[in-house]
Amino acid sequence: VSALKQSSPPRVPLHDLFPSDDFPIGELRSYDTASETKVRTKSCELRCEVRRSLEDSTFLNDYRKAAEVHRQVRQWVQQTIKPGQTLTDIAIGIEDSVRALLGNAGLEPGHSLQAGMGFPTGLSLNHCVAHYTPNPGQKDIVLQHEDVMKVDFGVHINGWIVDSAFTVAFDPTYDNLLAAVKDATNTGIRNAGIDVRISDVSAAIQEVMESYEVEIRGKMFPVKPVRNICGHDIKHYRIHGEKTIPLVKNSDQTKMEEGEIFAIETFGTTGCGFVKDDNGIYGYGLSNNSPRQVALPLTSANRLYKTIKENFGTLVFCRRYLDRLGCERYLAGVKLNYIQDLNCLVSNGILEPYQPLVDVPGSYSAQFEHVRKHTSTSTEQSCSGSQRKKFLVE
Ligand SMILES: O=S(=O)(c1cccs1)N(Cc1ccc(F)cc1)Cc1ncn[nH]1
Ligand SMILES: [Mn+2]
Numbered sequence: 001v002s003a004l005k006q007s008s009p010p011r012v013p014l015h016d017l018f019p020s021d022d023f024p025i026g027e028l029r030s031y032d033t034a035s036e037t038k039v040r041t042k043s044c045e046l047r048c049e050v051r052r053s054l055e056d057s058t059f060l061n062d063y064r065k066a067a068e069v070h071r072q073v074r075q076w077v078q079q080t081i082k083p084g085q086t087l088t089d090i091a092i093g094i095e096d097s098v099r100a101l102l103g104n105a106g107l108e109p110g111h112s113l114q115a116g117m118g119f120p121t122g123l124s125l126n127h128c129v130a131h132y133t134p135n136p137g138q139k140d141i142v143l144q145h146e147d148v149m150k151v152d153f154g155v156h157i158n159g160w161i162v163d164s165a166f167t168v169a170f171d172p173t174y175d176n177l178l179a180a181v182k183d184a185t186n187t188g189i190r191n192a193g194i195d196v197r198i199s200d201v202s203a204a205i206q207e208v209m210e211s212y213e214v215e216i217r218g219k220m221f222p223v224k225p226v227r228n229i230c231g232h233d234i235k236h237y238r239i240h241g242e243k244t245i246p247l248v249k250n251s252d253q254t255k256m257e258e259g260e261i262f263a264i265e266t267f268g269t270t271g272c273g274f275v276k277d278d279n280g281i282y283g284y285g286l287s288n289n290s291p292r293q294v295a296l297p298l299t300s301a302n303r304l305y306k307t308i309k310e311n312f313g314t315l316v317f318c319r320r321y322l323d324r325l326g327c328e329r330y331l332a333g334v335k336l337n338y339i340q341d342l343n344c345l346v347s348n349g350i351l352e353p354y355q356p357l358v359d360v361p362g363s364y365s366a367q368f369e370h371v372r373k374h375t376s377t378s379t380e381q382s383c384s385g386s387q388r389k390k391f392l393v394e
């Protein structure tokens with residue numbers, strides 16, 4: 001490995017740190033073939049197709065590289081984040097670093113389809129559980145000593161998305177809340193595997209999460225799993241597919257299958273354990289069943305639609321990423337229009353909006369998230385946060 005080391009903030013492309021693309025391999029767990037030969041529910045051609053993509057070494061190498069980019073950026077965030085920073089500066093710090101490590105090719109159309117942010121950088125505070133990102137033109141938020149912030153960002157290479165998250169808290173008051181989600185996520189990871197029932201993973205997560213309590217300023221709270229946010233499978237260029245891993249027991253007999261990629265994430269809260277959409281926008285994604293042809297009333301909306309397809313495809317993006325592409329210049333600098341155009345694409349069923357997810361005000365929530373890939377011969381994962389010590393990582 002080259003003697004060159006990563007800078008702070010991270011700006012040395014991974015290509016220069018790993019000239020021969022020998023990125024660290026995550027935790028590998030092999031499967032005895034016997035268990036694999038169980039009756040296959042998938043049709044043969046689908047399984048073959050999955051095998052092909054798995055054997056195609058760029059798939060695994062893309063994932064390993066994306067995992068290493070994520071690892072180096074989150075380590076830097078964990079070491080440098082402090083009260084007084086604004087959420088916009090933190091988000092831009094993460095996004096500039098990810099893009100630099102990926103080799104920072106310019107803004108030519110379609111570049112961010114090759115490699116870039118897998119989805120908008122989530123920086124969700126306290127009772128806001130997930131899906132908050134600072135938007136341009138909004139009043140900025142300054143990180144406080146008593147905040148509990150979920151940092152959730154994605155890195156993708158050729159559409160292979162790493163979705164990994166950790167929680168930042170400066171006040172040791174919340175230690176048990178963070179310990180609960182770390183333990184619950186690691187339990188979910190340990191229980192996951194080929195042919196494992198989703199319901200078994202969920203039950204194990206719930207049991208561990210509920211074994212914790214946290215004392216906050218003299219009051220005891222049991223840690224509750226959030227029952228309407230789930231772990232999820234990840235598809236090519238799609239951050240969530242059809243399978244979900246709830247954090248509470250259920251009777252879903254669906255099994256995890258070979259070749260599937262899962263984001264195993266748990267959320268613990270001192271609130272009511274249920275989230276609802278808050279005002280504001282986190283991001284937008286091309287909806288699965290967007291109408292083939294649609295006559296958009298606004299030609300500017302049509303142009304924006306084209307820009308979105310060219311630069312993000314089915315990846316979730318946010319307003320900050322549109323500004324970076326110079327979209328507002330695109331519309332004669334009147335930012336107002338592009339928001340109107342986004343709303344037009346949403347109302348025509350082309351874009352699916354994502355909003356911040358909140359529990360009750362005054363409550364505190366934490367999150368830990370890993371990605372685990374079930375490859376035919378082994379399971380590999382990109383670890384998040386300080387559990388790295390727990391899992392063999394380079
Ligand atoms: O809550 S989810 O919407 C979901 C869970 C199960 C089925 S859909 N979501 C997926 C997602 C949606 C939009 C994004 F921009 C990024 C991710 C979980 C998640 N959010 C952040 N990291 N992981
Ligand atoms: Mn180079």
Ligand SMILES: [Mn+2]
Pocket residue numbers: 152153163164165265369
């Ligand atoms: Mn995530």
Ligand SMILES: [Mn+2]
Pocket residue numbers: 163231232263265369
């Ligand atoms: Mn996720």
